[in-house]
Amino acid sequence: MSLISPACRDALQHWLESQKALAGRSENTLTAYRGDVTDFLAFMTAHHGTREGLAALERITVSDMRAWMAQQRADGIGARSLARKLSAVKSFYRWLAEREGFEATAVLSTRAPKFTRKLPRPLAEDAARAMIDTVELQSTNDWVSARDVAVVTLLYGCGLRISEALSLTGADAPLPHTLRITGKGGKERIVPVIPAAREAVDRYLRLCPHPRQPAAPLFRGVRGGALNPRAIQGVVAKARMQLGLPASATPHAMRHSFATHLLAAGGDLRAIQELLGHASLSTTQAYTAVDTARLMEVYQRTHPKA
Known part of the structure; x- marks a missing residue:
C-alpha cells in the first residue's frame, strides 16, 4: 500500500470494517476486496503521478476509469x-461518496465488461446415485467407506x-430432521435432512473407531483429526474416473x-435459494438456465422436425 496516501488507506480500512460488521462479509471476501480496491487506488496514484489524499478520488473521470x-x-x-474488481471498487466508492459528500458518477456509471456466465454442471440423477455407490468402494476400510458415503450423501441430499x-x-449427531447451517458470510439457514443422509451418518458413527465428542469434528481423518476436504475430493475423483464422468464431477x-x-421436480426457486444459502436469487436462477438447456437438448434430439 506504499503508493496509496494515508487518508486513502484509512478510508479503505474503515470501509472493510463496515463490510464485515454491517454486511457480514467473510474473511476471504474481505481479502479479495482489499486487493481489488488497493490495486485500483495504486493505479490511480500512478496514473495521476502524485500521491494525493481523498480529494483526488473525487476528481476521477470517465477517462480515468x-x-x-x-x-x-x-x-x-x-x-x-474485471467485473468482480469493478464491483468492489463501486461498492467502496458508493460508501466513500456518501461519507464524504461528493458525486461518484464517473465510477458508478462505468459498465462492467460483458461475459458469459458459466452454468453449473450437475450430474444426471443416475450418475449422482452411482457416484455415491462408487465412493463406497474406494476404501478397504469399512469405516472410511462409510464416512465418505456420509459426506457425499450430505452434499447431494442436503445441498x-x-x-x-x-x-x-459431534454435537450435531445423531442428525436431527433439520440442521442449522452457517454458510458463506456467516449467513445461517435451516436445511432439512433426508432419511438417507441420517442413515449414512448413523452407519458411519457405528463403525468409526474414534469416540464421538460434542466439540470435536463429526467427520474424522484416519488418525482422528478433522477430515481434510482433499480426502473427499480425492475419493470423488477416483469414483469419477471409474464411472467415466467428466472432470466437472x-x-x-x-x-x-x-x-x-x-x-x-418442481421445486420453488425461492425455496431452493434458501436451502442453498444464496444471498442473491440471481445466483440460484443459474439452475433455471441449466434446466432450460437440458430441455432444449432433449427437444433437439427427439422432435421430429428438429
Missing part, C-alpha cells in the same frame, strides 16, 4: 475477474458445501445436482 480498465485487460485480467459438511461436530457438483434435480 477507461484507462484503468484498459490496463487491467492489458495485464491479462479476464472479463469476469451442503463440502466446508459446511465438514464443519459439523466434483464434490461441489453434487450440491449443483441437488439444486438442479430439486428444480426439475
Whole structure:
C-alpha cells in the first residue's frame, strides 16, 4: 500500500470494517476486496503521478476509469475477474461518496465488461446415485467407506458445501430432521435432512473407531483429526474416473445436482435459494438456465422436425 496516501488507506480500512460488521462479509471476501480496491487506488496514484489524499478520488473521470480498465485487460485480467474488481471498487466508492459528500458518477456509471456466465454442471440423477455407490468402494476400510458415503450423501441430499459438511461436530449427531447451517458470510439457514443422509451418518458413527465428542469434528481423518476436504475430493475423483464422468464431477457438483434435480421436480426457486444459502436469487436462477438447456437438448434430439 506504499503508493496509496494515508487518508486513502484509512478510508479503505474503515470501509472493510463496515463490510464485515454491517454486511457480514467473510474473511476471504474481505481479502479479495482489499486487493481489488488497493490495486485500483495504486493505479490511480500512478496514473495521476502524485500521491494525493481523498480529494483526488473525487476528481476521477470517465477517462480515468477507461484507462484503468484498459490496463487491467492489458495485464491479462479476464472479463469476469474485471467485473468482480469493478464491483468492489463501486461498492467502496458508493460508501466513500456518501461519507464524504461528493458525486461518484464517473465510477458508478462505468459498465462492467460483458461475459458469459458459466452454468453449473450437475450430474444426471443416475450418475449422482452411482457416484455415491462408487465412493463406497474406494476404501478397504469399512469405516472410511462409510464416512465418505456420509459426506457425499450430505452434499447431494442436503445441498451442503463440502466446508459446511465438514464443519459439523459431534454435537450435531445423531442428525436431527433439520440442521442449522452457517454458510458463506456467516449467513445461517435451516436445511432439512433426508432419511438417507441420517442413515449414512448413523452407519458411519457405528463403525468409526474414534469416540464421538460434542466439540470435536463429526467427520474424522484416519488418525482422528478433522477430515481434510482433499480426502473427499480425492475419493470423488477416483469414483469419477471409474464411472467415466467428466472432470466437472466434483464434490461441489453434487450440491449443483441437488439444486438442479430439486428444480426439475418442481421445486420453488425461492425455496431452493434458501436451502442453498444464496444471498442473491440471481445466483440460484443459474439452475433455471441449466434446466432450460437440458430441455432444449432433449427437444433437439427427439422432435421430429428438429
